[in-house]
Amino acid sequence: MTETQLSEEEVIHCVGCGAVIQISDKEKIGYTPSGALKKGLEKGEVYCQRCFRLRNYNEIQDVSLTDDDFLKLLNKIGTKDALIVNVIDIFDFNGSLIAGLQRFVGKNPILLVGNKVDLLPKSMKKSKMTQWLRERAHEAGLRPIDVMLTSAVKQHEIEQLKQTIEKYRDGKDVYVVGVTNVGKSSIINAIIQNSAGIKDLITTSQFPGTTLDQIEIPLDDGKAIIDTPGIIHRNQMAHVLGEKDLKLISPKKEIKPKVYQLKSKQTLFFGGIARFDFIEGEEHAFTCFMSNDLNIHRTKLENADDLYLRQVGDLLQPPRLDEKEGFPPLVRHEFSIKEKSDIVFSGLGWVTVQKPGAIVAGWAPEGIDVVIRKSIV
Structure with a gap:
């Protein structure tokens, strides 16, 4: 084993999510630092960095997929009976839009959620922004069941989001999808905190994962909110700036x-x-x-x-x-x-x-x- 790669004979899977462990690219699924890998092998338990941070800090990190991987994930979601929550960045609608999302999720309803509403000037009418988001979504072929604004840093906005999700999920699972850097995982973390309380955070054992590195947050009725990895869009500012x-x-x-x-x-x-x-x-x-x-x-x-x-x-x-x-x-x-x-x-x-x-x-x-x-x- 070198410092940059694992040989084919040394394929190791993350105990937490099942992803193949790799030490070469921290932006991809299964990444763990080489030092952490060594310690994990000594203990007989190897976790990817995302699962490690989830287990120890209740922190969900974005993990990016290739376009092909993400399309496979979307096709799987299309076979489920679920509510789709599509998180976008209010300041980057075009850069955070997932092309063709409507046709991939099948008949599942989509709730379009514009994040970072707390950053808008107080002079701005939220109704105008919501209407603008709805119009742009329609132009892109999306037909959301509803459009709402939220903020991962404002608890009252998260509470309203939870209520809206509950209204539309109708006893179904909820899949949260979005491109990287839109604040999707921040919203998931805020929902966890809002649901569990600061002093009694949900334990990591309640978050099962899959080989696609989804994270499931259990709901009271046995269903779950499922956090999916973010897809990379190369036309985001995040990819041209340090x-x-x-x-x-x-x-x-x-x-x-x-x-x-x-x-x-x-x-x-x-x-x-x-x-x-x-x-x-x-x-x-x-x-x-x-x-x-x-x-x-x-x-x-x-x-x-x-x-x-x-x-x-x-x-x-x-x-x-x-x-x-x-x-x-x-x-x-x-x-x-x-x-x-x-x-x-x-x-x-x-x-x-x-x-x-x-x-x-x-x-x-x-x-x-x-x-x-x-x-x-």
Whole structure:
């Protein structure tokens, strides 16, 4: 056995979930550090890192699957009689959408849950956001039985989610699905805490696993909430930024909108990861809804390209200097504004354009969506 791989003759399965143990890729199923593997072999009990953290800290971690593995899992779910809870990121709808989910889950109803509602400004009407999510879901071929907003960090929101799940599951199992980085496991952990209480956390023996590394949380009627591994979407901000930069652009508390009075031919840079051009139109206020920690830099449109080339990774961060080498090029998306609208940068936030008649452009890393929607503020 080397430090990077296990030989075929040394296939070891996790005692907790049955996954094949591997020590080469911590993002994949069955990962355990080589030191932990050695200790486990000495004890005769080897656990993957996910099961270890679940057993010792009641912490559920996302585990990613390949597209093929995930489709196999979805096909299996389609043969069950269950409620499907599809968790998405309010700030990254396009990046957290699972293409074709409706046809894979068969006749099972889908409850669409937008996470991170606690980060939205208080001025924002939740009813508008819920309606927008419903419309986008319909455009993508999803027909959810209901759409709701929740927050993994707010207990009253989790309580409401539990009640909604109970309303629609009708005595069935519940499968929670979602792509990586949407907060799915945080919601599962919050449900555990809400159900069991801080002083009496559910013990790990109550969480059986399967070879696909599902985690089952038992319900009072003998059914279960089943946490499934997250699928990787390469068009998420999480795959173009390092961990520190991802934390910087991910809001941690309620967003405080920033207002900029712009004339035509002016540009706003959001660090070095996105850009907004006001190309043509009447001078007016533009409102930015993004992480409070993200630096926004204003310049003239005519200087924008040169500024980016010279300052990305320095004045314009993120990305950081040591990470800009492999950072994707920014791609331009132009929009003609016909009503008060939001220009949405997937996984980052949005800019509200107040007045019709404006022509604007949003730039984002290659593969990351920039879309327009009717303003939700």
